[in-house]
Amino acid sequence: MIALPLNTDPGYIEPQVVGRMDRFFLRLINDKRDLPFVHLIRKVSFSIVPLAVLLFLPFVTGWAWIAIAAVYLFVNNVTYKGPFGLMLHCSSHRPLFRTQYGALNYLIPWVLAPFFGQSPETYFAHHIGMHHVENNMEEDESSTMPYQRDSGAHFTRYFLTFLFTGIYTLAVYHFTKRSKKLGWRTVRGEMLFIAFCTALCFVNWQATLVVFILPFLAFRLVAMAGNWVQHTFICPEQPANDYRNSITCINVKFNHKCWNDGYHISHHINPTLHWTEHPTYFREHLDEFAQNRSVVFAGLNFLDIFILLMRKRYDTLADHFVNVGGVFKDDAEVIAHLRHRMAPVPFPKAEGVALAA
Numbered sequence: 001m002i003a004l005p006l007n008t009d010p011g012y013i014e015p016q017v018v019g020r021m022d023r024f025f026l027r028l029i030n031d032k033r034d035l036p037f038v039h040l041i042r043k044v045s046f047s048i049v050p051l052a053v054l055l056f057l058p059f060v061t062g063w064a065w066i067a068i069a070a071v072y073l074f075v076n077n078v079t080y081k082g083p084f085g086l087m088l089h090c091s092s093h094r095p096l097f098r099t100q101y102g103a104l105n106y107l108i109p110w111v112l113a114p115f116f117g118q119s120p121e122t123y124f125a126h127h128i129g130m131h132h133v134e135n136n137m138e139e140d141e142s143s144t145m146p147y148q149r150d151s152g153a154h155f156t157r158y159f160l161t162f163l164f165t166g167i168y169t170l171a172v173y174h175f176t177k178r179s180k181k182l183g184w185r186t187v188r189g190e191m192l193f194i195a196f197c198t199a200l201c202f203v204n205w206q207a208t209l210v211v212f213i214l215p216f217l218a219f220r221l222v223a224m225a226g227n228w229v230q231h232t233f234i235c236p237e238q239p240a241n242d243y244r245n246s247i248t249c250i251n252v253k254f255n256h257k258c259w260n261d262g263y264h265i266s267h268h269i270n271p272t273l274h275w276t277e278h279p280t281y282f283r284e285h286l287d288e289f290a291q292n293r294s295v296v297f298a299g300l301n302f303l304d305i306f307i308l309l310m311r312k313r314y315d316t317l318a319d320h321f322v323n324v325g326g327v328f329k330d331d332a333e334v335i336a337h338l339r340h341r342m343a344p345v346p347f348p349k350a351e352g353v354a355l356a357a
Helices: 020-026 032-045 048-056 062-093 099-116 122-134 152-176 180-230 253-257 264-269 275-284 286-291 302-310 314-319 331-340
Strands: 247-250 295-298
Touching: 020 032, 032 048, 032 062, 032 099, 048 062, 048 099, 048 180, 062 099, 062 122, 062 180, 062 253, 099 122, 099 180, 122 152, 122 180, 152 180, 180 302, 247 253, 247 264, 247 275, 247 302, 264 275, 275 286, 302 314, 314 331
Parallel strands: 247 295
Antiparallel strands: none
């Protein structure tokens, strides 16, 4: 374990010079701190989309087609999937464009998201409409509680269950428990995406596979692996406590690339907290993190943690564990703490026992 290091994750820095193009974009968006999202939209629009179009053109064949397909898959899944996915996340919680330009808010989920394998509306319905409401508890269709979360077999079952039944159970959740409107948005987005891909397969199935279907499979795998890690160290005594059912990752390049997504504890405590404010919130609430013996890592991203979990490398996890408030005396105590929060947590019985929050 390590002592609390100096935080190096990004906050907001007021630019000294604002160009003409940025001044134009600033008139369109709600929060000047989200200007990087506009630039990411531009980059994706002028790289991913043209490459996708090229793959459908009939005169692009042979090795040229294979080369373009390889570049597309790399740029899509390695360069932009993380930043784009977390931009969708942030703009789902806090709309990017102002009300008078509200139509532009459809650009991310409806126009660009399908290129990353994300069917329109389903992310919002799942993440905003269900996950944050249920907070990884029993009614959360993607809850990690009943699984042994350092088990590859358990993760495989978790992922395949979501892949083949996730949209169905999400729609049922909204139709029966929450919002029929979100239920219809879920069905509409998923069915239109499937119909769109099916139609394109009759035009060029190889291009459809590369442009839409493979990114679809990659996204759902990455999304579920991310949720698995974010809610992997759960306190069995207080599974609804945000400080005790989520994790925080600090001082990692991932936070610079993906809008401080490593701060999952503070994100659940305040889902509308701006991405630039999470490092400050963390520093201002160290006492609460210490009192709840929260799981905080430095220098590890979610993928690193997932791999270490599957290898059961608790020694390495302990090496990166941040001892906030000095509440742990040694690595052995940290490892015991991590293992304690790793085991399956039974759902509350029907009669209900009040859970500490």
